[in-house]
Amino acid sequence: MVQYILQKLGYALLTLFGVVTVIFFLFTILPGDPARMMLGQNENEEQLAVVKKKYGFDQPIGIQYLQYLNDLSPLSFHSQNPDDYTFLSEGKYSATKLFAVASTDVxxxxxxxxxxxxxNGKEVSSVIAETLPNTFVLAVSAICIAMLLGVFLGIVSVVFKDGWIDRFIQFISTLGMSVPSFFSAILFAWIFGFLLHEYTNLNMTGSLYEVDDFGEGKYIQWKNIILPAIVLGIRPLAVVSQLMRNSLLEVLSQDYIRTAKAKGLSFFTIIRKHALKNSLNPVVTAISGWFASMLAGAVFVEYIFGWNGLGKEIVDALNTLDLPIIMGAVITIAALFIIINIFVDIIYGWLDPKIVNR
Structure with missing residues (x-):
């Protein structure tokens, strides 16, 4: 099991390295001069020179790439020469010095x-730290809705196999997978947040935290999570329902299930004690992919509902060409995607030990 985990970690590091490389070159070469983007309409040659020197934009693209990797790496090398680029030069950021090699600090x-x-020079990590928890809360809420309802509906479909209830669940699942999230978001916001607001008391827009009208700080508004969580959970719910039905039907056709039936066990006992766990393998795999995708796929849902998460921050950054935030957000989402997949691979190996021994 340890070797299996180490192998997965190695693949994860290589994948993350590839993502960082693609993101750097994509957003460094194509958009144009980042120094001019920072200064906007107030640029002049002296200011451009200062900004390029400060952030290393005056270096060849290969050197800039190595500097970016050095900035992202927890173990970094920084020149003691104040004329060289280093984010430690102004003393604004904390780092623990391990040792020095010649004129370079490790x-x-x-x-x-x-x-x-x-x-105004705010750190990208601070922006992400402020918005990512809201996206995480939204994604967890959506995936819980999808997991609980999807597994339940999948089991109900098996119980009433080929009946009208089964066909109705399959129709709803197909419809849920085919409707884009941004369309569902607009529809749900209009129906439940506007037309039926008098009965639902739900808002068309709103985030997890709202500012008190009397300036007494922020408070949590839990009702604002209901609509975006349902909308974000519709598509994975449909997938989980279909997967659970198909997987459970396949497991119920196995020989050991027939043996359990021959022993006189009830249908519900067979599902609960023998079939359910073995049916969850594809569901767990699908949920992991959907959960990681939600961190990126929540962009439209967050923007439509005014949910102040990382997705809405990405849209705002795209509108203003704030490249560091876009790059940092994409790398963060990719890292979370990789971490979640590793975690799920470990769970999958626990559910099916044959995978670990391959």
Whole structure:
């Protein structure tokens, strides 16, 4: 099992390295001069030179790439020469010095994603730290709805196999998979947040935290999570329902299930004690992919419902060409995607030990 986990970690690091490489070159070469984007309409040659020097934009693209990797790496190398680029030069960021090699300090630190172009030099990591928890809460709520209802509906479909209830669930599942999230978001916001607001008391827009009208701080508004969580959970719910039905039917056709039936066990006892666990393998795999995808796929849902999460922040950054935030957000989502997949691979190996021994 340990070798299996180490192998997965190695693949994860290679994948993350590839993502960082693609993101850097994609957002460094194509958009144009980042120094001009930072200065906007106030640019002049002297200011451009200062900004390029400060952020290393005056270096060849290969050097900039190595500097970006160095900034992201927890173990970093930084020149003691104040004329060289280093994010430690102004003393604004914390790092622990391990030792020095010639004129280079070897430090350990948190990954540095640089500064926003549009938020007065605010660190990208701070922006992500403020918005990611809201997206995480939304994704967890949506996946819980999808998991609980999807497994339940899948079991109900098997119990009433080929009946009108089964066909109705399959129709709803197919419809749920085919409707885009942004369309569902607009529809749900209009129907339940506007037309039926008098009865539902739900808002068309709103985030997890709202500011008190009397300026007494923020408070949590839990009702604002209901509509975006349902909308975000519709498509994975449909997938889980279909997978659960097909997987459970396949398991129920196995020889050991027929043996359990021959022993006189009831149908519900067979499902609960023998079939359910073995049917969850494909469901767990699908849920992991959907949960990781939700962190990225919540962009439209967050924007339509005004949910102040990472997805809405990405849209705002795209509108203002705030490249460091876009790059940092995409890398963060990719890292979370990889971590979640590793975690699910471990669970999958626990559910089916034959995978570990391959």
């Amino acid at each position: 430090v350990i630190k948190l990954p540095y994603m640089r500064e926003s172009f549009q938020k």
